Amino acid sequence: MRLFLRESFIVFNRQLRMNLRNPAWVIIGMLQPVLYLLLFGPLLAPVIKQLGGNKYTWFVPGMLVQLGIFGAFFAGFSLIGEWREGVIEAERVTPAHRSALLFGRLYRDLLQLFVQALILVVLGLVLGMDASFGGIVVGVVLTLMLGGACAAASLAFALTVKSEDVMAPVINLVMMPVLLLSGILLPMSFGARWLQRLSDFMPIKHVVNAVRSAFFGQFDASMLWGVGWTVLLFGLAVWWGTQVFKKENA
Amino acid sequence: MITARGLVQTFHTGRGKQAKEVQAVRGVDIDVAEGEVVGFLGPNGAGKTTTLRMLTTLLKPTAGTATVAGYDVATQSVQVRRSIGYCSQVGSTFSGAFAGDEVVDHGMLYGMSRRDAVAHGQELFERLQLDGLWRRMPKNMSGGQKRRLDIAMALIHSPSLVFLDEPTTGLDPQARINLWRHIDDLRAKQGATVFLTTHYLDEADALADRIVIIDRGEIVASDTADNLKAAVAGDLVDLEVTDGSQVATARDKLATISGSVEVEGTHVRGRVARAGKAVPGLLRDLESSGISLESIEVARPTLDDVFLTLTGRSLRDAEAATEDPAQHRSEGGAA
Numbered sequence: 055m056r057l058f059l060r061e062s063f064i065v066f067n068r069q070l071r072m073n074l075r076n077p078a079w080v081i082i083g084m085l086q087p088v089l090y091l092l093l094f095g096p097l098l099a100p101v102i103k104q105l106g107g108n109k110y111t112w113f114v115p116g117m118l119v120q121l122g123i124f125g126a127f128f129a130g131f132s133l134i135g136e137w138r139e140g141v142i143e144a145e146r147v148t149p150a151h152r153s154a155l156l157f158g159r160l161y162r163d164l165l166q167l168f169v170q171a172l173i174l175v176v177l178g179l180v181l182g183m184d185a186s187f188g189g190i191v192v193g194v195v196l197t198l199m200l201g202g203a204c205a206a207a208s209l210a211f212a213l214t215v216k217s218e219d220v221m222a223p224v225i226n227l228v229m230m231p232v233l234l235l236s237g238i239l240l241p242m243s244f245g246a247r248w249l250q251r252l253s254d255f256m257p258i259k260h261v262v263n264a265v266r267s268a269f270f271g272q273f274d275a276s277m278l279w280g281v282g283w284t285v286l287l288f289g290l291a292v293w294w295g296t297q298v299f300k301k302e303n304a
Numbered sequence: 305m306i307t308a309r310g311l312v313q314t315f316h317t318g319r320g321k322q323a324k325e326v327q328a329v330r331g332v333d334i335d336v337a338e339g340e341v342v343g344f345l346g347p348n349g350a351g352k353t354t355t356l357r358m359l360t361t362l363l364k365p366t367a368g369t370a371t372v373a374g375y376d377v378a379t380q381s382v383q384v385r386r387s388i389g390y391c392s393q394v395g396s397t398f399s400g401a402f403a404g405d406e407v408v409d410h411g412m413l414y415g416m417s418r419r420d421a422v423a424h425g426q427e428l429f430e431r432l433q434l435d436g437l438w439r440r441m442p443k444n445m446s447g448g449q450k451r452r453l454d455i456a457m458a459l460i461h462s463p464s465l466v467f468l469d470e471p472t473t474g475l476d477p478q479a480r481i482n483l484w485r486h487i488d489d490l491r492a493k494q495g496a497t498v499f500l501t502t503h504y505l506d507e508a509d510a511l512a513d514r515i516v517i518i519d520r521g522e523i524v525a526s527d528t529a530d531n532l533k534a535a536v537a538g539d540l541v542d543l544e545v546t547d548g549s550q551v552a553t554a555r556d557k558l559a560t561i562s563g564s565v566e567v568e569g570t571h572v573r574g575r576v577a578r579a580g581k582a583v584p585g586l587l588r589d590l591e592s593s594g595i596s597l598e599s600i601e602v603a604r605p606t607l608d609d610v611f612l613t614l615t616g617r618s619l620r621d622a623e624a625a626t627e628d629p630a631q632h633r634s635e636g637g638a639a
Contacts, residue, residue, distance in 0.1 A: 064409055072401055075400065140397075140454075143392050144390070144392065144457060146362060147361070147388070148385060150413040
């Protein structure tokens with residue numbers, strides 16, 4: 055275990071160093087949640103008024119989940135670049151645990167997501183968000199687990215298809231229904247009944263509801279569903295990623 | 305250092321009706337002794353890279369066994385990886401990272417401390433003429449510098465066995481010769497055993513103690529370059545007869561020391577094993593028979609001649625005609 059942690063932190067350090075060397079991406083990554091909150095928040099205000107409650111307490115959790123999904127799903131693109139340059143093969147021929155090669159990259163994605171989440175939460179609080187510390191912690195942890203699941207799935211998929219041309223349309227295909235049916239930006243209760251029923255089959259909707267419940271301090275049944283789905287998605291995606299990285303000739 | 309018996313690698317390509325099984329490597333046996341430099345020669349698609357990927361634990365053999373540095377590639381893959389250095393033909397460093405960082409991180413994945421990895425990395429940079437490039441990104445390096453950096457990556461943990469996959473592909477002639485010198489030094493200065501794949505005849509000739517030739521997934525020869533040339537192809541003896549009426553007699557005389565004789569105009573040609581010893585006798589024989597020669601040429605055979613004799617095709621022609629399924633699966637490039 056100690057060896058695995060050491061190896062995964064070597065990979066993490068390397069990845070982090072490469073990310074920090076490219077400040078443009080770091081700044082864009084940080085700006086994204088800020089812009090959403092500042093520009094989309096006011097647009098949403100009249101809609102949220104109908105539901106009652108603090109608009110930022112409603113909106114920030116959705117933004118957190120969106121960040122967790124969107125940012126993480128693109129993690130695989132950089133992996134394809136590394137694979138093309140022979141980095142993955144060079145790492146796979148070292149005695150390091152092959153799953154450490156996945157986890158090192160996951161740590162990087164989670165750290166990036168954590169920093170973005172912090173910025174979003176702090177800015178939300180500045181703008182008037184009303185949420186308990188415990189609720190924020192639970193919400194951020196759920197977001198990190200969902201982001202981890204998406205990043206692991208993206209890395210696994212990238213190493214399977216090894217082509218940006220395949221990755222991009224597939225991510226778009228997955229993201230579209232996720233965005234529309236999970237109530238990230240607008241409450242599903244505003245939609246037609248059939249749309250609401252359909253959205254019940256969208257796991258991310260339950261995660262969004264759980265993060266929102268945590269921020270509102272409502273630890274009810276929706277929280278259980280959300281936590282259940284988050285743990286399941288995280289477990290499945292990490293298992294898939296580990297299998298792909300361990301696979302011969304990956 | 306390497307013992308492989310009956311290595312087989314089968315790939316399945318296509319789906320449905322177009323599904324087919326491709327046997328990229330068909331029962332390969334290889335023996336490499338400690339300290340040897342072995343050139344694994346063959347055209348693109350012959351199975352070189354597939355074999356190498358099996359020996360470096362990147363690909364599980366479909367059948368057969370192999371031990372590398374004393375460990376079984378199938379059951380002791382971690383021990384094998386710890387003992388070997390591997391330089392892939394596509395490179396091993398990220399173009400946007402600092403060269404020194406890449407080498408140090410790579411060394412640390414082998415269990416080295418940061419301090420040891422930095423010290424050894426800097427020593428390797430000096431030895432491989434990469435001084436001053438520690439903080440340079442590979443994207444800003446020349447092709448030769450990048451390949452030397454890949455070799456530094458492969459050597460950072462001081463392996464006793466180094467696999468080099470097409471180390472000089474894509475380099476200009478000067479950079480190639482420079483890299484050969486460094487590959488030569490691997491044994492001379494580090495005592496390493498080297499197993500290198502190449503499709504360059506001159507490279508195999510210049511670097512390897514022994515050459516293993518693979519074609520269509522099968523080993524067709526394994527010996528020193530000199531022995532292969534002598535035993536398999538022989539020297540080319542070209543007699544130009546002054547009087548056209550004497551061509552038939554000259555052909556009969558040459559046939560006494562050559563298995564295959566061809567006639568083209570007044571030229572009589574044949575392959576002769578160790579011509580240096582046989583030709584003086586032939587000349588005396590021709591002289592005593594009253595055959596006058598305009599000229600005589602003795603040419604040492606090339607490895608391409610060896611390949612031609614063994615497979616019935618030229619290495620260069622074979623390169624154009626074949627492709628390696630493993631290569632396409634793993635790298636989408638040339639073998």
